Amino acid sequence: MRVKLKLFRDGSFTLKEFEVETDESPTVLEVLQKVKEIDPSLSFRAMCRASICGTCAVKVNGQHRLACNTRVSGDEVLIEPVDGSKPIRDLVVSHEEIFEAMRRNKVWFVPRDENLTLEPSQLAKTSKAWDCILCGICNNVCPPLIEGKDFGGPAITTKIYSIEEDPRDSLGEERLGDILNLNLQNCVHCSNCNLFCPKGCMPERWITLLEGKLAQRGYIQKKTEDFGFLGF
Numbered sequence: 001m002r003v004k005l006k007l008f009r010d011g012s013f014t015l016k017e018f019e020v021e022t023d024e025s026p027t028v029l030e031v032l033q034k035v036k037e038i039d040p041s042l043s044f045r046a047m048c049r050a051s052i053c054g055t056c057a058v059k060v061n062g063q064h065r066l067a068c069n070t071r072v073s074g075d076e077v078l079i080e081p082v083d084g085s086k087p088i089r090d091l092v093v094s095h096e097e098i099f100e101a102m103r104r105n106k107v108w109f110v111p112r113d114e115n116l117t118l119e120p121s122q123l124a125k126t127s128k129a130w131d132c133i134l135c136g137i138c139n140n141v142c143p144p145l146i147e148g149k150d151f152g153g154p155a156i157t158t159k160i161y162s163i164e165e166d167p168r169d170s171l172g173e174e175r176l177g178d179i180l181n182l183n184l185q186n187c188v189h190c191s192n193c194n195l196f197c198p199k200g201c202m203p204e205r206w207i208t209l210l211e212g213k214l215a216q217r218g219y220i221q222k223k224t225e226d227f228g229f230l231g232f
């Protein structure tokens with residue numbers, strides 16, 4: 001298989017090509033590991049090989065994917081760093097913006113003192129959002145972020161929703177006042193994030209629900225027709 005790699009080195013991008021022997025329909029990660037046997041200087045991230053750690057996002061033939069759960073077929077593949085994140089080296093990009101936004105918005109669980117028994121229906125409300133592995137792909141395909149708009153983005157919003165809606169979190173709705181800096185109203189509801197999320201987390205749905213809650217409480221102005229379907 002011919003492997004074309006767009007790599008960031010010494011401040012600019014270069015295209016490198018390799019020929020590798022692979023099994024039929026290898027994963028992108030297996031292809032990269034084959035290339036690394038030829039060129040040990042190649043840098044890419046992959047910590048789990050099981051769609052859990054969220055570190056291996058790349059562009060495969062122009063589409064944002066996890067390298068470990070994407071298979072390639074045919075004679076040729078193009079692998080590039082993701083869009084919209086600061087490149088560090090080769091295929092490795094910075095995730096620091098997401099982590100900084102998490103620190104700024106206290107995106108961690110603050111448990112209640114008492115024990116709660118949760119009904120499956122309560123857990124089901126947030127289970128999709130809890131599946132987020134912070135791979136950043138939703139941010140990489142988000143038009144307002146790519147255009148540089150002041151918007152927190154779908155990745156962190158998904159994390160915030162999973163905690164804010166969980167009755168075991170002691171801060172609960174108090175968190176709403178703290179997330180105004182995310183400017184959720186800058187989401188254009190294009191659903192790119194829903195389409196490309198490798199874990200099916202549906203980020204746009206949680207943005208819409210949080211936006212609705214903020215509008216309902218008067219924190220942001222939103223046209224009522226945007227939220228009519230929520231029944232507020």
Ligand code: SF4
Pocket residue numbers: 131132133134135136137138139154155158196197198199200201202203
């Ligand atoms: S919502 Fe999906 S695409 Fe976005 S960071 Fe989480 S797992 Fe990745």
Ligand code: SF4
Pocket residue numbers: 138141142143144153154186187188189190191192193194203204207
């Ligand atoms: S739906 Fe909103 S958050 Fe998702 S990609 Fe589009 S603009 Fe970004």
Ligand code: FES
Pocket residue numbers: 045046047048049050051052053054055056057066067068069
């Ligand atoms: S290597 Fe962990 S998600 Fe791909």
